[in-house]
Amino acid sequence: MPTMTGMDLRKELQYKIDNKTKPLGALGRLEEVALQVGLIQRSVRPQINHPHIVVFAGDHGIAATGLVNPYPQAVTAQMVLNFMAGGAAINVFCRQQEIGLTIVDTGVNFDFPEVPSSQKLIRAKIGYGTRNYLEGDAMSREEALQAMEAGGKIVADLSREGCNCIGFGEMGIGNTSAASLIMSFVTGIPVEDCVGRGTGVNDEQLERKIATLQEVSRLHLPAVAASPASLTILQHVGGFEIAMMTGAYLKAAELNMIILVDGFITTSALLLARLSEQGKEVQDHCIFSHTSGEQGHEKMLQYLGARPLLHLGMRLGEGTGAAMVLPLVQSAVSFLREMASFESAGVSRE
Amino acid sequence: MPTMTGMDLRKELQYKIDNKTKPLGALGRLEEVALQVGLIQRSVRPQINHPHIVVFAGDHGIAATGLVNPYPQAVTAQMVLNFMAGGAAINVFCRQQEIGLTIVDTGVNFDFPEVPSSQKLIRAKIGYGTRNYLEGDAMSREEALQAMEAGGKIVADLSREGCNCIGFGEMGIGNTSAASLIMSFVTGIPVEDCVGRGTGVNDEQLERKIATLQEVSRLHLPAVAASPASLTILQHVGGFEIAMMTGAYLKAAELNMIILVDGFITTSALLLARLSEQGKEVQDHCIFSHTSGEQGHEKMLQYLGARPLLHLGMRLGEGTGAAMVLPLVQSAVSFLREMASFESAGVSRE
Numbered sequence: 193m194p195t196m197t198g199m200d201l202r203k204e205l206q207y208k209i210d211n212k213t214k215p216l217g218a219l220g221r222l223e224e225v226a227l228q229v230g231l232i233q234r235s236v237r238p239q240i241n242h243p244h245i246v247v248f249a250g251d252h253g254i255a256a257t258g259l260v261n262p263y264p265q266a267v268t269a270q271m272v273l274n275f276m277a278g279g280a281a282i283n284v285f286c287r288q289q290e291i292g293l294t295i296v297d298t299g300v301n302f303d304f305p306e307v308p309s310s311q312k313l314i315r316a317k318i319g320y321g322t323r324n325y326l327e328g329d330a331m332s333r334e335e336a337l338q339a340m341e342a343g344g345k346i347v348a349d350l351s352r353e354g355c356n357c358i359g360f361g362e363m364g365i366g367n368t369s370a371a372s373l374i375m376s377f378v379t380g381i382p383v384e385d386c387v388g389r390g391t392g393v394n395d396e397q398l399e400r401k402i403a404t405l406q407e408v409s410r411l412h413l414p415a416v417a418a419s420p421a422s423l424t425i426l427q428h429v430g431g432f433e434i435a436m437m438t439g440a441y442l443k444a445a446e447l448n449m450i451i452l453v454d455g456f457i458t459t460s461a462l463l464l465a466r467l468s469e470q471g472k473e474v475q476d477h478c479i480f481s482h483t484s485g486e487q488g489h490e491k492m493l494q495y496l497g498a499r500p501l502l503h504l505g506m507r508l509g510e511g512t513g514a515a516m517v518l519p520l521v522q523s524a525v526s527f528l529r530e531m532a533s534f535e536s537a538g539v540s541r542e
Numbered sequence: 543m544p545t546m547t548g549m550d551l552r553k554e555l556q557y558k559i560d561n562k563t564k565p566l567g568a569l570g571r572l573e574e575v576a577l578q579v580g581l582i583q584r585s586v587r588p589q590i591n592h593p594h595i596v597v598f599a600g601d602h603g604i605a606a607t608g609l610v611n612p613y614p615q616a617v618t619a620q621m622v623l624n625f626m627a628g629g630a631a632i633n634v635f636c637r638q639q640e641i642g643l644t645i646v647d648t649g650v651n652f653d654f655p656e657v658p659s660s661q662k663l664i665r666a667k668i669g670y671g672t673r674n675y676l677e678g679d680a681m682s683r684e685e686a687l688q689a690m691e692a693g694g695k696i697v698a699d700l701s702r703e704g705c706n707c708i709g710f711g712e713m714g715i716g717n718t719s720a721a722s723l724i725m726s727f728v729t730g731i732p733v734e735d736c737v738g739r740g741t742g743v744n745d746e747q748l749e750r751k752i753a754t755l756q757e758v759s760r761l762h763l764p765a766v767a768a769s770p771a772s773l774t775i776l777q778h779v780g781g782f783e784i785a786m787m788t789g790a791y792l793k794a795a796e797l798n799m800i801i802l803v804d805g806f807i808t809t810s811a812l813l814l815a816r817l818s819e820q821g822k823e824v825q826d827h828c829i830f831s832h833t834s835g836e837q838g839h840e841k842m843l844q845y846l847g848a849r850p851l852l853h854l855g856m857r858l859g860e861g862t863g864a865a866m867v868l869p870l871v872q873s874a875v876s877f878l879r880e881m882a883s884f885e886s887a888g889v890s891r892e
Binding site: 214264391537539 | 565572614621741851855858869877886
């Protein structure tokens with residue numbers, strides 16, 4: 193079938209959707225997803241191949257201070273070991289739904305042993321955690337660039353292996369703080385409105401987290417305001433895992449993949465990816481999976497004009513929201529490919 | 543493992559959920575589903591076996607008048623033929639998710655040929671459609687009872703074959719009208735607030751649909767008020783497919799199955815099942831899949847105190863909402879069974 197583009201394809205897809213044996217619009221948001229996936233793949237018979245989730249893990253200098261996180265920094269490494277052993281939520285959900293899973297050490301403060309594990313680990317360590325952004329930049333400009341490139345390369349490798357639908361997840365004690373700062377710098381929303389409870393913060397801890405991040409924001413605002421580019425923001429307050437995801441989004445869009453957007457931290461990387469020159473069309477490739485229980489996520493989604501498919505009160509990260517939404521995307525594609533039309537089934541219209 | 547009951551089991555399940563390697567409550571509504579399924583199966587290691595959807599099809603006498611439905615009555619039979627050929631939305635979704643599918647002719651106004659088809663049809667015809675309830679009762683008391691028993695038998699057969707998780711769907715031109723009347727009689731909400739657009743009704747048609755159903759309601763209210771039991775309501779304004787679903791709900795709960803509740807019409811059958819003496823605990827077995835785009839459904843769910851998992855604007859019936867929710871239920875069960883605990887994974891707590 194010849195490839196169509198632009199309006200012709202959109203009309204052709206809408207016609208095909210409307211002619212399935214169902215009342216007009218009766219599959220609701222699945223119809224929007226079918227249209228979007230058709231437009232991404234430039235086909236009236238799109239398909240999902242080798243869906244994959246990549247979990248980027250990294251440590252944050254600020255976490256060692258205990259000012260923003262109740263869990264100790266060591267939990268990042270412990271959870272990566274849990275991923276490698278197949279025991280975390282994202283392992284379970286990927287097994288259940290036959291989603292490929294890759295774990296990436298972007299900069300965890302731990303040397304993972306070179307032992308056989310049920311789950312492969314990509315070793316792409318930029319450092320042993322970022323530096324504490326209360327005392328300087330989180331990383332160098334070169335490190336930020338290196339991380340973005342590494343993220344892009346991981347996506348390119350998966351694409352070459354046949355994957356055309358990807359979700360990103362993350363693990364990093366302290367990374368809701370980096371995401372809040374990024375959100376504030378990109379959207380202009382005051383940092384206190386971007387901060388949430390992260391992982392198990394109580395009222396008192398939340399107050400301290402907000403005060404700390406307000407201080408960080410004041411420290412880095414002049415430099416970011418002077419050059420509000422994604423690389424600058426990453427350098428000042430980013431995380432290695434967020435930098436890799438930023439590069440990963442850009443590469444996935446460039447390679448025309450469907451991107452399943454997870455929660456608060458992964459969406460902060462999308463905010464950065466959109467800032468760049470090549471990032472203009474990234475969002476066209478994004479299916480927003482869910483609204484996280486982390487309060488800033490809803491505001492991020494509003495800023496993006498995004499309407500996620502699921503509202504399950506999940507706030508775990510790891511890409512678990514992206515995993516949850518995949519069956520719905522598969523259903524959207526399946527009905528477009530497989531359902532009979534009124535004509536083919538001999539069903540009367542109104 | 544010995545079977546526990548009541549509070550002990552609930553505590554044990556909650557402890558197990560809380561000790562998985564994730565922040566407390568971070569899997570949101572999946573945690574509620576895991577708890578519910580554990581309580582239904584009286585096990586801390588529940589599992590879903592042979593999930594199945596049964597689509598009950600039947601015709602409605604009122605539909606022949608054209609007063610409530612823009613689609614001709616013949617579409618019911620045409621859609622059953624579409625189910626048998628594997629071309630409808632529910633066929634596609636069941637194939638995708640490996641859900642068993644059974645189609646039941648409860649009383650379609652058509653003789654289906656005895657030819658090989660890709661999808662089995664259970665022939666349980668009570669009649670060639672109900673009678674027009676503008677002119678008398680929709681069915682006899684005996685027919686209502688016969689239909690309820692037939693629905694129960696279909697569920698019992700599936701349970702015997704190993705199914706422990708079931709969803710019901712329906713097809714029947716005119717059946718949103720029956721569902722609206724049932725809803726009004728059970729809940730006491732005026733019939734005009736129970737009526738929606740059904741399948742493709744425009745403003746003028748909606749006005750006529752409401753006026754017609756107000757007349758039907760006035761006609762049958764005295765008899766229903768005198769004996770407000772499910773059998774009476776079915777006799778006066780029911781449908782054969784709704785009567786079979788009523789019996790199916792009761793049997794599924796009796797056999798301790800997980801019930802995935804679909805949309806407006808299937809929920810109207812649940813309203814009836816709850817009325818009966820054996821129906822007191824039916825709702826404990828119900829996972830509410832989605833909020834239908836049909837406006838009365840949201841009010842039904844409020845009446846039941848139910849919070850569906852999905853909000854996708856779907857309004858197709860056929861059990862398609864139930865099919866959409868199954869992967870989430872499977873994820874809930876999977877995390878409960880397979881995720882590591884803090885202890886087993888060696889992950890530090892707060």
